[in-house]
Amino acid sequence: MASSLPSSSSDSLDCGVNAAKLEAANRYVRWNLLFLLAIFVFLVFPIWMPFVPYLNRVSNLVIIVTIGLFQLIWLIATICAVRRTLAINRRNKLKAIKAQDVESSSDTETSNSSTIRHIVAMTIYKEPMSVLQATLDSLVQQKDAASRLSVIIGMESRTPDKEAKRDEVHARYKGKFLRLIVTFHPSGVPGEIPGKCSNMNYACRHGLEMLRQDANYNYDKYEHIFTNCDCDAVFDPDYMQELETEYTKLDHPDRHSSIWQSIIIYKRPSMPFFVDITGVLRTFFFMGVLIPWNINPMSHYSLSVKLLEEGAFTHPAYQMEDIIALIRYTIVTRREIRIRPLNLVSINGPTSGANFADEIREWALQVRRWTIGAGEVFHYFIVKTYRMPSVWLSITWATRFFAYYGLVLCASAIFSVISPVVVQLVSSLAAPEHERLFVSDAVFQAVCFIFLGTQYVFFLIATILVRWNLPVPGDGGNGYNKGLRGVTRGLVHWVLMLPTILAYSLVELYSFFELALRGKNVCKHNAASKSNLVLVKEDGNS
Template identity: 35%
Template structure:
């Protein structure tokens, strides 16, 4: 009697949820391998800001004791300079808001050039990899953000990857709920689980290390599916409290396929910190308005740095070796990493599509009802966009 073949062991429930991880060449973080022998860091360059904070800013308070004339001249100079900068900021902010109000409802899909075979190939195969990193955020907040992605006019082009930390409470249950709800909402949808210090002992907890793991896992899976086409793939880094305008990715795709420097720039959308703004203290509302104005007036037009939610070509992300796990936040350091990879300045372009953002922790009334609302919504499937399977 012939021997029966041994039954193949089925993957566990846990393994079926978290099916994507960095593999092959993407499982090696070369930045982590650069370690100096006997390295002992005493000072960091960012500590130079302390000189500005404790000496330059309060200078008028103590310089008057030694030189009253200099104090008067310094006060006038700072006052006029501040007035000039605020005027520039206000003008550029009004200009940007006027542009967004004018084009926010425009369609961009029909403006993508399709004159040659190559242009038609790029337009037909255009896809957007969206990476959303989270930790302990309420499910209600996360679902609001993903719902804004599902409502995109280009949702059928989105590959959404939710990067949760290994230490996230009930991480497997949250991943299962998200997969059940958004299984058919996008081209592909997946949830990853970032292990603690995956890239090595120098890895710092925060969005950078999570984004580094999540993006490498996503690229690994794209390569395994045969969908890793760098000529027509963008990537977007966002938070779990990001509400996108309905045509954000439609406009991003248009800019990506029409810009001559598409693989050498970073796109930044104006952020409005309106997440549950009416439930927050007055000083939080004031700071939110100031941050939005400074982004429109300074950060984007003067190519200073990106903030929280930004987009780029996947080709540039791979050239820059993904995200630097030695830092906590990914926005400022990412632009610098790209400059280092390209050996030149990286320009920041504006996407005229407003994005609602906010602090990662919801107000008390939202946190208290988050779990109940999440359970009620978990079983409700998002509207189908394409016949896709889970990763």
């Protein structure tokens, strides 16, 4: 097992000067301003519309149609999420049936003769070693981990006690993986920003270089699948096996034009309601929007090493390597990349804080980081859009991206809650003598209440799907959502979903304005704290 790459090989890697060139492109024209302008215009038109002659007569109708479109998006997302949940549970039942089949021994022979090997990479900075241990323990449980799975851990040069942590990892997991590589990402590289993107970029390049130089590894003899993950990821025990099964179903071109995404649950032993609700909705949107709409992977995902290298790894000057991944690989390879679902559930740790006020701060910090990352990705897309495979793909992806990050996550809750009240108040002042066309004020109020009810129906379905219908690895029957207490908590949090989403949207709106005012200076990976995160209990259950 190796711990670092000889310095002599670093000259051949894309870092330093090359990273500075990447970062310098369109530094002064920030296209995320267009993103914010579209959101802002959308949010304020209920204020100015009642003052425009004739247009003020249809303001009620415009508001209803707009909220109705949001409801349609939620309906489509709900249908997609229900279908994915059914597929996951169907696979889980088939797995239970196969586990009882005595002929399963034939699978071992097939596995041992496979020419596919797996590489998993993660980065760590100040997270507790117990969090990293939970991730590595879940990888040890993967089939044939000791003979077919290599792990790369990227640490920052500023990581406290990094040598001691490296030695602890090697001592604890010696012989449990085919290769275990730890790299130290140098700080202050020109053109890079501190964070996972630059650390992962360095770790992948150096880790693959080490595997190629390892004569006993025989790198060229195998086909490699790469999995990018956070250090707080807990994989389903069948993750690599399921990934390989889905990978081998495709022909060669599709294998190297695909990203595989499992469904992720955000879980820790206790969470305040806003952290819990945010986790439930993120899982729901995994199943209902991100994967079926082919927008972007999130948290941890898999692809061929060939695609990883053709896509130039991860961009060291951007902070959200998962949000940028699909569009970056599409642009760099100039071919359409598809996100394909893995019908199993993995676990990620949500934010954590030492007390309730700290929990709020960490939650808001995470929302802010996601939002600024989305704005940066939009800027990257506009700058590089001329390199997209087709104009149609550019238009459709940008529309889906804006619909999700700009409207669904940021504008829809604010608009749906505030605009009916605002337009009624402003209309009563600006045009009290005009009759409303098509939709009277009384009908308008009734329809808005109906939309509020249907929204809570969608929330209830999301709650039921995520909390009580997804098979969570290691739940052991005593999970966070089980029993009378779990059901009561889930229903209370269901009621609190709308105010939580509204608060989330307001933080997003603030973050977009901050990005517009401060520009590139705010685009830093200020990761939310995981210092109080516990993914593994003493009894070994996650």
